[in-house]
Amino acid sequence: FFFQSVAGRTKILMRLLALVGIAVVLLQQAHLPCQADNWAVVVSTSKFWYNYRHTANALSFYRVLRRLGLPDSRILLLLAEDHACNARSCFPGSIYNHADRTVEVYGQDIEVDYRGYDVTAANFVRLLTGRHADHVPQSKRLLSNENSTIFVYMTGHGGVDFLKFQDHETITSPELADSLAQMHVMGRYKEVLLVVDTCHAESMLRHFHSPNLLGIGSSSLHEDSVSLHRSRQIGVNLIDAFSDRALHVLATLTPTSTLSVQQFFERIRPADIHSTPVMHHTLFPQHPSKVAVVRFLRGTRELEPLEFPRQPQASQPTVAACSVEPPEIHRAWLLRDSRWPQPAGPAGPGTKNGEHTQEAAAFLGVFMGIILAPVLLRMVAR
Secondary structure, three states: OOOOOHHHHHHHHHHHHHHHHHHHHHHHHHHOOOOOOEEEEEEEOOOOHHHHHHHHHHHHHHHHHHHOOOOHHHEEEEEOOOHHHOOOOOOOOOOEOOOOOOOEOOOOOOOOOEEHHHOOHHHHHHHHHOOOOOOOOHHHOOOOOOOOEEEEEEEOOEEOOEEEEOOOEEEEHHHHHHHHHHHHHOOOOOEEEEEEEOOOHHHHOOOOOOOOEEEEEOOOOOOOOOEEEEOOOOOOEEEEHHHHHHHHHHOOOOOOOOOEHHHHHHOOOHHHHOOOOEEEOOOOOOOHHHOEHHHHOOOOOOOEEEEEOOOOHHHOOOOHHHOOOOOOOEEEEEOOHHHOOOOOOOOOOOOOOOOOHHHHHHHHHHHHHHHHHHHHHHHHHO
16 A cells, blocks of 8 residues: 555545445444334214214324324325314314313314215225325325335224215225235235224124234124213214223323233223224234234324413304303323424325435435545645
C-alpha cells in the first residue's frame, strides 16, 4: 500500500470504503425491528334504525383497533347504515354502545371505507380477494400479502350457514370459506382471526378448509345471539352481548399484552352473554393458548393518553326524551394522528411510507462518504 502512487492508494481506499458501506447497510438491516404487517376488516351488514346495535358493535371494535395502534390506512370499515346521521337519533353525529352514554364510538376522526349500498356481499368478497375494478381507489383495497396478519370482524343478522347483507342478500358459509381459500392461494395472508357476532355464528365457521385460520363465533349452531343495553332515549338496544363482553376484555389490553386467544375466549362466559361462544382452531398451526390476541389487533404506533370533552348540552335537541345531562370529561386512550401522517400516495401491497427510513438514511450516509472520500484524500496528499 505504501509503495503505491497517490492515485493507486486512492483507488484502494475507495474500494475499502465501499465495502465498509455495504457492511454497515447489511448490519443495519439485520438489526432493524420487525414491522408488523397487520390489517383489519370490520363489517356491519345491517340496515334500518332498529339494527343500531350492529353499527355500534363494529365501531366499538374499530375503536379498539385504533387504540391498539392500528392506523386507519390499515383498517377497512364497512357500515351498511349510517345510524349517526339517522333522523330518528336524539344525538345526531353520535353513536353509543351503552345506555349511560359514557363512551361515544363514532367520533370526529372516523374513516368509513364502504357505506350504505356499497356494503354488499359481492363487494365484501372482492375486498377479501382483491378482485376490484380499476377505478376502486387504493384506500378501499386490502393491500395485504403473504406476510400479513388479518383480523376480520363481522356482525349482522344471520341464520344457519348465512349472514345477511342489507336485509335482501346473503353471503353463505361456503362462499366465505371459498373467499378465504382464494386469499390463501393468492398469497394474501399469513394468518387470519375471524370473529362473527350473529345468530347461529358457528355455522359461518364450519366450512373453513384453508390453513392458518382462527375463528370465534358468538353463538353455537342452533342458538340466537342476545342484545343488551336498551336506551330509553334512543329507543333501541345499543350493543350485542358477545361484543359487549369481548370489549370489556379487550379494554384492558395494550400492544404488549400477553393475554392469549384461549384466555380471551374463556373470559366470554355463556352465563354473561346468554349464548354459547364457539372457537374453531384446528386449521391454525399453534394452539390458541400460545397465541397472543393482540397479535391480530395491534399496530406499530405508540399510544398517548388524551382528555377530551363531550359535545355540549346546548348543541343537543331540546326534546324531553333527550334531556339527559351530558357525561363528564373522561379519560380515553386515543391516537394523536397528527404525529403519524399518512402516506401522500398509495403504497404497494403490505408496505407503508417511512418503514425503511433507517435503511435510506444509512445508504445516503455511505453514498456521501464514498463521494467525498477521494476529495479528502487528494487534499491530504497535497
